[in-house]
Amino acid sequence: MSTIRTNPQVDNDALREMLFAGELVVYTDIPAVAELVAHAQHELKSLFRPHDPQQAHAHFSPSQLAEMLSSWKPRFMRLEKSLRLAKEVLEQIGFNPSTTHYDLLKPRTSYPVGHLTTGIAYAFPWHRDTWYAAARQQINLWFPVWEVRADNAMGFDPAGFGQKVPNNSSGFDYYRRNDERRSLAKVVGKDARSQPGAIDWQVPHEDILLISPGQILLFSADQLHRSIPNTSGLSRYSIDYRIVDVTDIEADRGAPALDVACTGTAIRDFKRVSDDGPMPENCVRILEPDGPPADVTLTFTPGG
Numbered sequence: 001m002s003t004i005r006t007n008p009q010v011d012n013d014a015l016r017e018m019l020f021a022g023e024l025v026v027y028t029d030i031p032a033v034a035e036l037v038a039h040a041q042h043e044l045k046s047l048f049r050p051h052d053p054q055q056a057h058a059h060f061s062p063s064q065l066a067e068m069l070s071s072w073k074p075r076f077m078r079l080e081k082s083l084r085l086a087k088e089v090l091e092q093i094g095f096n097p098s099t100t101h102y103d104l105l106k107p108r109t110s111y112p113v114g115h116l117t118t119g120i121a122y123a124f125p126w127h128r129d130t131w132y133a134a135a136r137q138q139i140n141l142w143f144p145v146w147e148v149r150a151d152n153a154m155g156f157d158p159a160g161f162g163q164k165v166p167n168n169s170s171g172f173d174y175y176r177r178n179d180e181r182r183s184l185a186k187v188v189g190k191d192a193r194s195q196p197g198a199i200d201w202q203v204p205h206e207d208i209l210l211i212s213p214g215q216i217l218l219f220s221a222d223q224l225h226r227s228i229p230n231t232s233g234l235s236r237y238s239i240d241y242r243i244v245d246v247t248d249i250e251a252d253r254g255a256p257a258l259d260v261a262c263t264g265t266a267i268r269d270f271k272r273v274s275d276d277g278p279m280p281e282n283c284v285r286i287l288e289p290d291g292p293p294a295d296v297t298l299t300f301t302p303g304g
C-alpha cells in the first residue's frame with residue numbers, strides 16, 4: 001500500500017517525518033514551480049528551435065542530442081533564474097533556508113526506446129538514491145516540464161520502502177563516480193559505469209504518479225523507484241533536485257536505509273539555501289566519521 005498526500009497543512013518538521021516514513025507528497029499550488037516550468041519550457045524550445053522539444057529524437061541523432069544536452073544542462077542549472085526559482089520553491093513549501101541545503105537543479109531527459117538512453121539520458125532501473133551515496137536525510141523534489149504519461153514517467157515500489165532489497169550498491173563509490181562524470185557526455189552507446197540497482201526484484205504493484213506541469217512531487221531518497229522505459233514516442237523532460245536539512249543529520253533522523261552498501265557521500269554537493277554556504281563539516285563527519293580516503297574527487301562541478 002502506498003500513501004500519497006496532497007498539499008499537507010503541517011509544519012516542516014512534520015512534513016520531513018512523513019517523507020522519511022515513506023509517504024509521497026505532492027504540492028499542486030506552489031507558484032515558483034509554475035514559474036520554473038515556464039522557464040524550462042522556454043529554454044528547451046530555444047535549444048531545439050524550430051523543432052518541438054518533445055519531438056527532438058526525430059530530428060537529432062543520439063550523439064547530437066548527447067552533445068547538445070551536455071552543454072545545455074550545466075548552463076541551465078547555473079542560470080540565475082534557475083537558482084532563484086529553485087530556492088523560492090523550497091521557501092514557498094516551508095523549508096527553513098538557514099538549515100536546508102540544496103544541490104543544483106538536474107534537468108532529465110528520457111528519449112524513446114531505441115534512441116539516446118545511456119550516459120546523459122540514462123534510464124534508471126529499480127534503485128534507491130541512497131544506493132548512490134545519498135544521505136538517508138535527503139529529500140528529492142521532482143516535477144515534469146510537459147505532461148508525462150504512464151509509458152514515459154517514473155515508477156515507485158512503495159512496498160519496497162523500509163525493507164531490505166537485494167542490490168549491488170556495494171560496487172558503487174561516490175568519489176569514483178565523480179571521476180567518471182567528467183566523461184559522461186561521451187557515453188552514447190554502451191554504458192560501463194557501475195549503476196546500483198535491485199537484483200531479481202519483482203514489483204507486482206508499481207505506482208506511477210502522473211503529476212502535471214506546475215505540480216511537484218517530494219519523496220525520500222530511500223524510496224525504491226525507476227525511470228519507465230519510454231515507449232510513448234515522445235521525448236520526456238523533467239527536473240529534479242535534492243535537499244537535506246542539517247538538523248536531521250544532527251538528530252539522526254531520516255529514512256530507514258536498511259540495505260545500503262555503497263561508499264563515499266554526496267553530502268558535500270549541498271549548499272545552504274540562505275547564503276550558498278557549504279555543508280558544515282560536523283555534519284559531513286557524522287555521515288563519514290573516518291573522513292574520505294586520500295586523493296579522491298570529493299565533488300564534481302557539472303560543466304566545470
Ligand SMILES: [Fe+2]
Nearest residue numbers: 124128129225
Ligand atoms: Fe533516483
